[in-house]
Amino acid sequence: MTKSKIIVSRRTLLKTGLAGVATVAAPTFFIRDAWADDFCNMPKGDTVTFGFNVPQTGAYADEGADELRAYQLAVKHLNGEGDGGMLKTMKPLALKGNGVLGKKVAYVTGDTQTKSDAARASAKRMIEKDGVVMVTGGSSSGVAVAVQSLCHDAGVIFMAGLTHSNDTTGKDKRAYGFRHFFNAYMSGVALGPVLAENYGKDRAAYHLTADYTWGWTQEESIKNATEQLGWKTIKTVRTPLGAGDFSQYITPVVNSGADVLILNHYGKDMINSLTQAVQFGLREKMANGKKFEIVVPLFSELMAQGAGDNIKGILGTANWDWKLTDDATKTFTKSFGAAYGTPPSQAAQTCYVQAILYADACERAGTFNPTEVIKALEGFEFDGLGNGKTLYRAADHQCFKEVLVVKGKANPKDKYDLLEIVKNVPAADVTYDPAIFGGELGSSAAKKCG
Secondary structure, three states: OHHHHHHHHHHHHHHHHOOOHHHOOOOOOHHHHHHHHHOOOOOOOHHHHHHHHOOOOOOHHHHHHHHHHHHHHHHHOOOOOOOOHHHHHOOOOOOOOOOOOEEEEEEEEEEEEOOOOHHHHHHHHHHOOOOOOOEOOOOHHHHHHHHHHHHHHHHOOEEEEOOOOOOOOOOOOOOEEEEOOOOHHHHHHHHHHHHHHHHOOOOOOEEEOOOHHHHHHHHHHHHHHHHOOEEEEEEEEEOOOOOOHHHHHHHOOOOOOEEEEEEEEOOOHHHHHHHHHHHHHHHHHOOOOOOOOOEEOOHHHHHHHHHHHHHHEEEEEEOOOOOOOOHHEEEEEEEHHHHOOOOOOOOHHHHHHHHHHHHHHHHOEEEEEHHHHHHOOOOOOEEOOOOOOOEEOOOOOOEEOOOEEEEOOOOOOOOOOOOOEEEEEEEHHHHHHHHOOOOOOOOOOOOOOO
């Protein structure tokens, strides 16, 4: 008789007044243990299934493709295949390279389409049909917030992929959601002083902003950081995700009185808006007696490849870069390169790390029960995953680590060498009081599916 059947029998006997018989047939301590292990999608066979929910189509599909490659590599390493990757560098480490808690890791995939509704539908299918014990992925904060809420309600942990909005671990944080990637507030704090050093404190900025949760908080964070330096904000304009043609938004910038254009765009949107801004001659323009500048607060090597020469000299921030010199970064870059023939993006690194961190938390907790896994992740301090010493803060499930300020290289060696790191900002400098963004985690009690 399985544990679940014993529980049903106990319920039936209680209803018929024969609870004493149940006590004889199944000791009380056995019943309690069964209940303790009764949670959504409790693995019952010799495998445990992860759900990789990434944008395979849409404006952020390039990041999604690299995320999926990283997740597949993580599964190999967790199952003891390949060279082990960052399982060789992570400290402390509970994983043994034989799966997770003795079970081999399997996975299913979904396409978020860079749309919240599609992402929720895909995650729901993974939970209800495929029996995943954890969902991870996404390259949009709108997607992350939507899927995180769904997973929390379902009782399945969500290890967010690439999500940069302050809201993900701010007003929309959830007990079942965890983020390794940095956020817009950290970008503003890290980038502000570098902008002042390079462009001065007497500047007038014009913002073009992706019209969803990430763009809003990115605009707010950079606006606050630059205004504290003395910059003026001329105007903020919202643009639809996946617009393609940004000319109607860039044309008014020319005679706006601004001398800096801040592009709060990501993925293909950033590639298109930056390319079109350069075509409009903004990089050669003089305004207010100063050379006109363009800033991209959130950068990636994948975006740089798409933008080509247009990114040369442009400042921004990044969560990680494959050219860092620590042992973990070197190990991961070698492993990823051997598997796929290219260096990994920051999207790949953060997703690989999230899969490893979840698996290690299960191993440390000794169970897949999400309540215990959440406890294992909260306040966990680790090193050797490519970002230096990192804390998964218990209060909001946000990771704190160094932030990179990067710039488009003037003379890159090849198409993978497009960004240079100009400053490593320590974690202490970007750490903040979680109360500034509000939100409540809610209960971490284990739940049954449905």
